[in-house]
Amino acid sequence: MHDHYSGRSTVKQNFYKASILVVEDNPDHWMLIQEALGECLPEVQTVWVSTAKEAETYLADCLADQANLPKLMLLDLYLPDAGPSWTLIQKIKRPNSPYIRMPIVVFSYSNSQEDINELYRFGGTSYIVKPSTFDQWLAYFQSMRQYWWETVTLPGQNG
Amino acid sequence: MHDHYSGRSTVKQNFYKASILVVEDNPDHWMLIQEALGECLPEVQTVWVSTAKEAETYLADCLADQANLPKLMLLDLYLPDAGPSWTLIQKIKRPNSPYIRMPIVVFSYSNSQEDINELYRFGGTSYIVKPSTFDQWLAYFQSMRQYWWETVTLPGQNG
Numbered sequence: 001m002h003d004h005y006s007g008r009s010t011v012k013q014n015f016y017k018a019s020i021l022v023v024e025d026n027p028d029h030w031m032l033i034q035e036a037l038g039e040c041l042p043e044v045q046t047v048w049v050s051t052a053k054e055a056e057t058y059l060a061d062c063l064a065d066q067a068n069l070p071k072l073m074l075l076d077l078y079l080p081d082a083g084p085s086w087t088l089i090q091k092i093k094r095p096n097s098p099y100i101r102m103p104i105v106v107f108s109y110s111n112s113q114e115d116i117n118e119l120y121r122f123g124g125t126s127y128i129v130k131p132s133t134f135d136q137w138l139a140y141f142q143s144m145r146q147y148w149w150e151t152v153t154l155p156g157q158n159g
Numbered sequence: 160m161h162d163h164y165s166g167r168s169t170v171k172q173n174f175y176k177a178s179i180l181v182v183e184d185n186p187d188h189w190m191l192i193q194e195a196l197g198e199c200l201p202e203v204q205t206v207w208v209s210t211a212k213e214a215e216t217y218l219a220d221c222l223a224d225q226a227n228l229p230k231l232m233l234l235d236l237y238l239p240d241a242g243p244s245w246t247l248i249q250k251i252k253r254p255n256s257p258y259i260r261m262p263i264v265v266f267s268y269s270n271s272q273e274d275i276n277e278l279y280r281f282g283g284t285s286y287i288v289k290p291s292t293f294d295q296w297l298a299y300f301q302s303m304r305q306y307w308w309e310t311v312t313l314p315g316q317n318g
Contacts, residue, residue, distance in 0.1 A: 103284075116312055117315055120314040143305050147305070147307075151298075151303075155279040
């Protein structure tokens, strides 16, 4: 991936004190995610919470401590209900939210057109059908690394 | 890329009657983009407009004709001024906009932290420093294909 075109400065900025917030209620899935993220994005710290409420508390604590916000949030839509996830997305993406710039990538086993449309309508960034094997998680995080970290310029910190 | 994990149904849906709307005022850059998109995403129709106003008209015409909206918009931020682009992004992403679900990928030669932060604050999806060679455009569109078309489930049509 290192022959990719992105300017060194963009890539450097994306990795600077970077973390991903993972919201996942299933500990087995978190283990797969953690392992795959560790292989594909070893430079990026991962933070795990298992409910939407804990995610909100974590983000508020980052602000209160003047710590860096996560560069990106990975959110399992069904925790096991989707209600708290929808509320969380709408809170993060409402005008004047201090977290509004953080991309939210949602994954779900559901392939429901209604869920997909709601996610984009509420300002969610990407909808991904949840991988079901470790190799699929690896492929997913490789694609995420290449797009978000090596191509895109992610939002700056708390600016 | 065909060993990628995405379910066949997701990939099929992403390519179904898919188009990209490219907003680019420089005809030379459009030629590079068109050529690179043709290599990387030959299944996807490209529509070119050169001003924010034309982009708005094109989207309104899609709605009026009950045609499919573009799956994604690629927007050059400086046309040559950024003002009309910011207005366009805010119009597309305001609540109740009929286009709100369409991802907006902005590219610009600028690496200005202010532009990057504004883009994400207004609901733009990704900020990309504009490639400067054809090979870099190819690398960019390969990454875009793999992420948006082969991994993510893009929004459905006008639903």
